[in-house]
Amino acid sequence: xxxxxxxxxxxxxxxxxxxxxxxxxxxxxxxxxxxxxxxxxxxxxxxxxxxxxxxxxxxxxxxxxxxxxxxxxxxxxxxxxxxxxxxxxxxxxxxxxxxxxxxxxxxxxxxxxxxxxxxxxxxxxxxxxxxxxxxxxxxxxxxxxxxxxxxxxxxxxxxxxxxxxxxxxxxxxxxxxxxxxxxxxxxxxxxxxxxxxxxxxxxxxxxxxxxxxxxxxxxxxxxxxxxxxxxxxxxxxxxxxxxxxxxxxxxxxxx
Amino acid sequence: xxxxxxxxxxxxxxxxxxxxxxxxxxxxxxxxxxxxxxxxxxxxxxxxxxxxxxxxxxxxxxxxxxxxxxxxxxxxxxxxxxxxxxxxxxxxxxxxxxxxxxxxxxxxxxxxxxxxxxxxxxxxxxxxxxxxxxxxxxxxxxxxxxxxxxxxxxxxxxxxxxxxxxxxxxxxxxxxxxxxxxxxxxxxxxxxxxxxxxxxxxxxxxxxxxxxxxxxxxxxxxxxxxxxxxxxxxxxxxxxxxxxxxxxxxxxxxxxxxxxxxxxxxxxxxxxxxxxxxxxxxxxxxxxxxxxxxxxxxxxxxxxxxxxxxxxxxxxxxxxxxxxxxxxxxxxxxxxxxxxxxxxxxxxxxxxxxxxxxxxxxxxxxxxxxxxxxxxxxxxxxxxxxxxxxxxxxxxxxxxxxxxxxxxxxxxxxxxxxxxxxxxxxxxxxxxxx
Numbered sequence: 001x002x003x004x005x006x007x008x009x010x011x012x013x014x015x016x017x018x019x020x021x022x023x024x025x026x027x028x029x030x031x032x033x034x035x036x037x038x039x040x041x042x043x044x045x046x047x048x049x050x051x052x053x054x055x056x057x058x059x060x061x062x063x064x065x066x067x068x069x070x071x072x073x074x075x076x077x078x079x080x081x082x083x084x085x086x087x088x089x090x091x092x093x094x095x096x097x098x099x100x101x102x103x104x105x106x107x108x109x110x111x112x113x114x115x116x117x118x119x120x121x122x123x124x125x126x127x128x129x130x131x132x133x134x135x136x137x138x139x140x141x142x143x144x145x146x147x148x149x150x151x152x153x154x155x156x157x158x159x160x161x162x163x164x165x166x167x168x169x170x171x172x173x174x175x176x177x178x179x180x181x182x183x184x185x186x187x188x189x190x191x192x193x194x195x196x197x198x199x200x201x202x203x204x205x206x207x208x209x210x211x212x213x214x215x216x217x218x219x220x221x222x223x224x225x226x227x228x229x230x231x232x233x234x235x236x237x238x239x240x241x242x243x244x245x246x247x248x249x250x251x252x253x254x255x
Numbered sequence: 256x257x258x259x260x261x262x263x264x265x266x267x268x269x270x271x272x273x274x275x276x277x278x279x280x281x282x283x284x285x286x287x288x289x290x291x292x293x294x295x296x297x298x299x300x301x302x303x304x305x306x307x308x309x310x311x312x313x314x315x316x317x318x319x320x321x322x323x324x325x326x327x328x329x330x331x332x333x334x335x336x337x338x339x340x341x342x343x344x345x346x347x348x349x350x351x352x353x354x355x356x357x358x359x360x361x362x363x364x365x366x367x368x369x370x371x372x373x374x375x376x377x378x379x380x381x382x383x384x385x386x387x388x389x390x391x392x393x394x395x396x397x398x399x400x401x402x403x404x405x406x407x408x409x410x411x412x413x414x415x416x417x418x419x420x421x422x423x424x425x426x427x428x429x430x431x432x433x434x435x436x437x438x439x440x441x442x443x444x445x446x447x448x449x450x451x452x453x454x455x456x457x458x459x460x461x462x463x464x465x466x467x468x469x470x471x472x473x474x475x476x477x478x479x480x481x482x483x484x485x486x487x488x489x490x491x492x493x494x495x496x497x498x499x500x501x502x503x504x505x506x507x508x509x510x511x512x513x514x515x516x517x518x519x520x521x522x523x524x525x526x527x528x529x530x531x532x533x534x535x536x537x538x539x540x541x542x543x544x545x546x547x548x549x550x551x552x553x554x555x556x557x558x559x560x561x562x563x564x565x566x567x568x569x570x571x572x573x574x575x576x577x578x579x580x581x582x583x584x585x586x587x588x589x590x591x592x593x594x595x596x597x598x599x600x601x602x603x604x605x606x607x608x609x610x611x612x613x614x615x616x617x618x619x620x621x622x623x624x625x626x627x628x629x630x631x632x633x634x635x636x637x638x639x640x641x642x643x644x645x646x647x648x649x650x651x652x653x654x655x656x657x658x659x660x661x662x663x664x665x666x667x668x669x670x671x672x673x674x675x676x677x678x679x680x681x682x683x684x685x686x687x688x689x
Contacts (some may be wrong), residue, residue, distance in 0.1 A: 048646050051638065076648035088643040092661030092668070100646035101657065109648065158647065 001026045001197050002047075002067075002166055006221075007058035009039075009046050016042045018222030020058070021181030026040045026165070027194040032201045032210055033233065034219035035241040040201045041085060043219070047199075050160050062166065076102075077109040079165030083155035083172050090142035092130040095154070099124070099161055106162060127160040131187045148222035149180030156187040167191070168199045173207040205237035220244050261313035264295045267437065270319040277379055283387045288403035294393050303394045303405065306581040306613045307523050307552045312495065314450050317437035317467060318389035319404065321348035327430035331355055331590045334426045334459060338674045341421030342367050347428045349438030349468060355426070364417035364450075366410065370441060373410040382410065385473035394525070397497040401471040405441035408471075409556040411454075415447035415477070422453040422672070429460035429468060429494040436466040443473050446480035446508075453483040455675070460491030460518065469497045476508035478532060483511050483671065489682060490518040492547070499525040506532030506561070513670055514541035514570075514680060516551045517686045525554045530564035530592075541570040542663045544686055545610070547580030557599075559592040559622070566596075571666050572603040573659055573687065574610035585617040586629065592622040599629040604662055606655075636662075661683050 002024040009017035016039040024030050034040050046053045047060065049058065049072035060067040067075060068221070090098065103123075104114045115123065129137055133153055142152050152172055159167050169188070173181055188211050192198070200211060208230060216233045218226040218241070225244050260268075268291075272284050294311050297304040313419075324347045334345060334355065344367060345355035361367055362575035373382060390398035409425050427440060448454055458470075468490075476482055490496055496519050504510055516522060527538050537557060545551045557566045572580040586597045603612040616629040636658050644654035663683045668675040 050642050050646075071644060071651070072645040073648050073650050073654075076646055082646050084643065084646075088637075088640045090640055090643070090658070090661060092663075092665040093657060098644075098647075098657075101653070102644070102649050105653065106648035162647065168368060 001065060002199075003061045005059050005152065007046070007060065008056035010054040010056050011042060011052065014057070015045070016222055020219070020223050021190040022217065022224060023041055024166070024197045024199060026197055028250045029192065029200065029211065029213045029215040030215045030217060031233065032199060032217050032219050033203065033205070033236055036203065038219045039222050040203070040219055041170055044082055044199070046167045046202055047075075047168055048072060048080060052115065053214065055176050073105070074109070076162070076164075077106045081150070081159050081162060081164035081167045083159060083167065083169045085171040085174055087143050087151040087155055089144045089146075091144050093142050095140055095142050096124070099138075099158065102158070103161060127157065130190050131157050131160055132183065133157050148175040149177070149183070152176060152180065153187065156184055162192055166196065166197045166199065168201065170201045171203065172200070173202055173204060181207065182210060205233045208233045218244060261296065262316050263313045264292075266317050266319060267400055268292055270404065273405060275374065276278040277374065279383065279387055280374070280379075283389065284403045287399040288638060290391050291396055291399045291403060294396055297393050297396050301393045303357045303525060303554045303583070304523070306579075307521070307550065312467065312521065314437060315547045318434040319398070319437045321350065321432055321436050321438055323329050323432070324348045324350035324430075325352065327432075329355060329428055329430060329461075331408040334428065335368040335424055336455065336675055336678050339422050339424060341423060343426065344369065344409055344475055345426040345428065346407060346440055347430050348432065348436055348466070349405070349427075349440045362415035362417065362419050362421075365419055366412040367423065368410050370408040370410050370443070371406055376566040381412065381445075382443050383464070384475070386441075388473070395499075397469050398471050398499050400409055401439045401469040404441035405469075405471065408441035409444065410441070413446045413450035413452050413480075416449045417447065418451040419453070421632065422455050422675075425454065425456045427456075427458045427470065429458075429464040429466055429490055431461050431463040432466065437467045438466065439471075441471045444478055445475045446482055448478045449480060450477070451481040453672075454470065454485070456484070456486045458488040458490050458496060458518070460494045463493060464491045465493040467495045467497070470499070472500045474500065474502045474505045474510075476502065476510055479507045480505070481509045484513070485670070485675070485679070486512065486514045487679065487682070488514075488516050488518060488522065490522075492518065492520060492549070495521040497523050499680070500527070502528040502537070504528065504530050504535035504537060506533060507534045507536070508532060509536045512537075512539045512540070513667060514539065514553075515683065516541065516543035516553065517682065519551065521550045523552045523554070525556075527558075528566070529558045529560055530566065530583050531560050533561045533563055534563060534651050535564045537566045539568045539570070540666045540669070542572070542666045542683065543570070543580050543582070544573045544575075544663065544683070545580045546574070546686070547576040547578060549578045551579070553583070555582075555584045557597065559586070559595040559597060561592055563594040564592055565597075566598070568599040569666060570601045571662055572601065572612050574603070574607065574612050574613070574664060575606040577607075577609045579610070580612040581614075582612070582631075583615045583617070584629070586619070586627060588620040588622045588625050588627065590621045592625070595622060595623050598627070601631040602662075603631075603633040604659060605633060606635075606659065655662070656687065659687055
């Protein structure tokens with residue numbers, strides 16, 4: 001589904017990703033862990049097409065297409081979703097209106113007819129039930145005045161509605177208390193399927209207690225320094241990231 | 256020292272003053288005309304006109320007053336907002352049109368009539384405070400011209416304690432004429448103690464109405480009165496408007512004003528408020544959206560003259576094409592207006608490299624323990640927000656449109672009438688659509 005090869009990315013004159021390789025298949029959940037400043041968030045942003053990230057070398061293919069050549073909206077339409085670490089507040093834009101606009105924009109790009117408001121609300125109600133979200137959030141402006149947990153849940157709710165093929169969750173656990181974290185994780189787990197891939201970017205192992213990954217990668221110094229299964233996360237939790245420096249450099253992640 | 260008289264000024268002075276049996280009114284009109292004759296049109300050295308040049312306007316040849324205003328064909332349904340029933344006063348090219356107005360079943364204690372009738376009806380003394388006024392500064396050149404020649408407009412009085420639930424609609428229509436018209440309308444609005452009113456003031460126009468209208472309003476809000484006031488300027492693209500509103504607020508009076516400046520070629524709007532009574536409260540919110548070659552200038556001045564008076568101003572501008580927006584917001588807190596609270600914000604979006612917005616917040620404080628905050632910004636849409644929308648699949652252009660509309664809509668979000676708010680948002684969206 002997703003194949004990243006030898007990716008070099010520069011941000012504000014600094015090389016952040018330096019030869020990153022990663023392959024993710026449909027139905028798989030990959031966790032990217034690593035110390036602060038290792039380039040975790042950069043990876044999510046570069047995959048979703050944010051401006052200001054200069055790709056110096058390498059390639060990213062999503063279902064065989066050159067992802068890096070696509071505009072952000074085209075990536076979304078192709079099935080890539082990024083849940084932001086800091087979701088943006090948009091005063092004046094009603095959450096329901098925003099969701100419907102996004103969904104219909106994607107449907108239009110795929111040649112599907114618009115959902116009218118009745119069809120849309122029916123869909124929203126189904127998804128709300130899965131996400132256990134209070135529909136009061138829908139009547140407010142996008143993320144405006146939302147608590148940290150509400151913002152993250154709204155991200156996951158958008159994901160449920162847009163049904164992406166690849167979901168990138170950037171530090172979706174940051175700033176959440178344990179109850180909010182559990183709710184977010186339950187939402188994510190409800191969306192796991194054999195058709196959908198997940199890339200979880202996180203600093204803490206805690207998230208992985210709730211969303212069990214198939215693979216864990218350690219991102220350090222701009223590349224995947226180490227890959228393993230979920231037990232690697234426990235080792236990182238127990239021993240921190242410092243011991244990585246003693247490991248020989250590893251340039252290939254899981255093939 | 257005087258410059259040669261421009262075609263505008265000579266045409267303005269050529270018309271005879273309207274006759275009246277009220278000697279005080281004749282005196283006031285003559286004084287105001289003499290003042291205008293002395294000073295002529297303001298140039299850009301006058302602060303309130305610094306960014307609005309009248310040179311092109313001064314060269315135009317206007318005919319003052321519309322002799323056929325009562326025969327102009329007007330599409331009546333376009334004049335009002337849906338779902339609003341109630342009294343309505345309509346003026347075409349500055350003159351009252353009974354056939355487009357609804358004045359039956361007025362609530363007790365409410366006086367609503369055209370100025371042309373109020374002046375002959377015998378109780379004109381109640382209008383003396385407004386109509387005898389001399390506008391004697393250079394800033395007020397158009398106000399003096401308006402005061403000299405206006406024969407019609409709105410007279411609205413709510414007696415003490417009268418609370419009118421139905422919104423009152425005041426509609427000013429620019430209708431296409433054979434000549435380039437110069438017309439005037441003058442409004443006097445008085446709320447007695449504890450009176451409450453909702454007022455919707457609308458300026459609309461037919462395409463091709465290449466003319467200049469001046470609109471002057473004197474508003475007096477007596478103690479504890481409450482005015483909910485919406486001004487929607489949606490004039491034709493050829494029409495120029497010079498508007499002024501002078502407000503005077505008594506003790507604990509509240510004025511909530513929403514302004515939408517959408518249409519017009521050259522529009523200059525002066526809003527002058529005096530908070531004269533303790534704890535008077537003025538809340539203004541506005542949107543101006545100059546596009547193409549439109550020029551929209553708002554000059555807001557708020558005088559805090561009494562203790563613990565409160566003002567809040569929130570204005571958003573969006574300029575596109577070669578449009579130019581000007582906003583000057585001045586807060587003046589006079590000695591003795593201790594404990595006053597004033598805030599003023601003006602945020603602007605520039606959507607095109609040829610658009611321009613000039614903004615100037617000003618604060619002058621001569622009192623103690625005053626809370627004052629002000630700020631102004633001019634910029635483009637926020638990149639983070641744009642990216643957020645695009646990352647959800649919304650095309651860049653659509654995302655820009657959505658954010659621009661939202662930027663304007665937030666100014667209206669406290670308007671209590673939901674139906675009206677939605678219609679105003681729709682008007683704005685239609686204006687902003689590419």
